[in-house]
Amino acid sequence: MRPYLISGVVLASLLAGCASPAPSANGGLLRVVATTTQVGEAARAVGGDQIALTVLLRPGADAHEFEITPPAAAAIERSDLILESGAGLETWLEGALTTIGGKERVRDMSTG
Secondary structure, rough: OHHHHHHHHHHHHHHHHOOOOOOOOOOOEEEEOOOOOHHHHHHHHHHHHEEEEEEOOOOOHHHHOOOOHHHHHHHHHOOOOOOOOOOOOOOHHHHHHHHOOOHHEEEEHHHH
């Protein structure tokens, strides 16, 4: 239970720190990309209806075998915040970010 509480507090801080007062095409919501369903659930629990959330992996998908798709690349490119579970799980993300850009918007959830 404690790791979830710590992750929630860290996520809330990240979401608050990335909030932008400028309205965007999505109604002014913070555009968050989560790499896995677990990270997406944490983001949704903290951000609720204040974020526009895109989860890249579908339930049951293997993060090690994920291949970036054009819609996933577009979501990453438009995002304000990219949340990864970390710990080497999303090996594909670094290569995608080299092409797409956005490394400065990535936050590793495994660092607590």
